[in-house]
Amino acid sequence: MRLALVLLALLALLAPLVSAFASRARRRDFRALSESQMGALATLDPPEWDAVDSGHLAHLLVPRVSGTENNTQVQEYLSSVFAKLGWHEDKDRFTQETPLGDVQFTNLIFTFDADAPRKLVLSAHFDSKWFEQGGFIGATDSSAPCATLLDVAEALTPLLRARKARVDAGTPLLQDGHDEEDAAATTLQIIFFDGEEAFHEWTDTDSVYGSRHLADKWDAEYLPPSHEFVRRRLSPRPTVLDTVDVLVLLDLLGAPSPSISSYYRDTDWMFVQLSAVDDRLRAAGLVDKGAKEHWFSKYINQFSGIDDDHRPFLHKGVPILHLITSPFPAVWHRMSDNKDALDLGVLRRWNRIMRVWTAAYLGLSADDGGAAATAAPRNASPKTTDEL
Ligand SMILES: [Zn+2]
Numbered sequence: 001m002r003l004a005l006v007l008l009a010l011l012a013l014l015a016p017l018v019s020a021f022a023s024r025a026r027r028r029d030f031r032a033l034s035e036s037q038m039g040a041l042a043t044l045d046p047p048e049w050d051a052v053d054s055g056h057l058a059h060l061l062v063p064r065v066s067g068t069e070n071n072t073q074v075q076e077y078l079s080s081v082f083a084k085l086g087w088h089e090d091k092d093r094f095t096q097e098t099p100l101g102d103v104q105f106t107n108l109i110f111t112f113d114a115d116a117p118r119k120l121v122l123s124a125h126f127d128s129k130w131f132e133q134g135g136f137i138g139a140t141d142s143s144a145p146c147a148t149l150l151d152v153a154e155a156l157t158p159l160l161r162a163r164k165a166r167v168d169a170g171t172p173l174l175q176d177g178h179d180e181e182d183a184a185a186t187t188l189q190i191i192f193f194d195g196e197e198a199f200h201e202w203t204d205t206d207s208v209y210g211s212r213h214l215a216d217k218w219d220a221e222y223l224p225p226s227h228e229f230v231r232r233r234l235s236p237r238p239t240v241l242d243t244v245d246v247l248v249l250l251d252l253l254g255a256p257s258p259s260i261s262s263y264y265r266d267t268d269w270m271f272v273q274l275s276a277v278d279d280r281l282r283a284a285g286l287v288d289k290g291a292k293e294h295w296f297s298k299y300i301n302q303f304s305g306i307d308d309d310h311r312p313f314l315h316k317g318v319p320i321l322h323l324i325t326s327p328f329p330a331v332w333h334r335m336s337d338n339k340d341a342l343d344l345g346v347l348r349r350w351n352r353i354m355r356v357w358t359a360a361y362l363g364l365s366a367d368d369g370g371a372a373a374t375a376a377p378r379n380a381s382p383k384t385t386d387e388l
């Protein structure tokens with residue numbers, strides 16, 4: 001009895017350590033897409049997207065300060081895109097004191113399969129910075145990253161649907177020698193954070209209002225231990241935060257010649273895959289802007305000190321992949337951060353990288369239907385038509 005008590009006490013002491021060491025960002029089977037699958041996914045650009053301010057960006061390139069009517073209209077646009085795709089929507093709405101008084105903020109969380117035990121989270125902030133004179137757009141900060149997230153959702157929804165149908169039908173999980181257990185358990189979730197920007201000077205309290213609220217909320221929301229948590233020996237008392245494999249945060253993107261670094265050792269393998277996807281796209285002639293440019297650094301930079309929406313999640317142990325250009329774009333927090341700061345070829349390249357990388361992370365493939373099998377590439381180059 002005493003021994004049992006001691007053992008129990010020991011277990012109770014060790015449990016947090018076990019969960020801390022069982023990194024959620026452990027390597028998984030990354031199913032690289034075939035050349036033709038990659039080409040089909042990369043060339044899905046909608047025909048009407050022939051200028052940076054057409055397509056989704058026509059709705060996002062407006063001042064959208066938290067708590068304003070414009071901010072609400074952008075929320076409605078984001079919701080309308082995901083409603084069409086049939087994703088689950090959660091709104092995290094709250095009022096918080098700011099240097100300008102009480103402001104209502106709304107984070108939008110869209111999930112392909114709300115019942116999935118694991119999530120790959122892609123995120124960006126959709127608010128724009130408040131300036132007294134008004135009129136600040138923030139095209140790189142962060143209209144363009146938001147547009148990329150919409151693009152990834154649209155491109156991958158058919159593949160996600162087809163894979164779910166296959167998994168639900170009980171098709172064996174081992175396909176083509178790939179262990180699909182990780183992939184089958186993981187869904188795609190896309191978060192649009194409100195209130196990233198400081199109203200006055202950036203401080204710990206005047207910044208990242210939305211992500212601080214959501215990280216605190218999910219940290220306090222306990223879930224029943226699922227088979228998936230047992231399988232991966234994660235926390236015996238999982239919270240919603242434990243369902244996040246990795247939070248990928250995009251910010252300050254869309255201008256030419258970005259310089260992207262890896263900041264965290266536990267997610268560096270994902271960063272390497274991202275860089276490899278870009279290399280493959282460039283080698284296949286699927287990059288039409290800066291094809292000779294390396295955007296992704298070969299070295300880990302653990303001393304960046306860049307504060308952003310990832311901070312509250314990072315402090316609670318969530319693995320982070322922070323895709324931000326450093327140094328910041330020359331237009332950063334200037335009125336010139338408008339559509340003229342963006343480049344269509346750069347935006348296309350980001351969309352393609354993120355589509356292909358996300359598909360590989362989630363183990364999606366043309367075998368599951370979707371882009372390559374059901375949708376004719378709308379802007380295909382001749383290279384992509386083989387062996388479909
Ligand atoms: Zn900003």
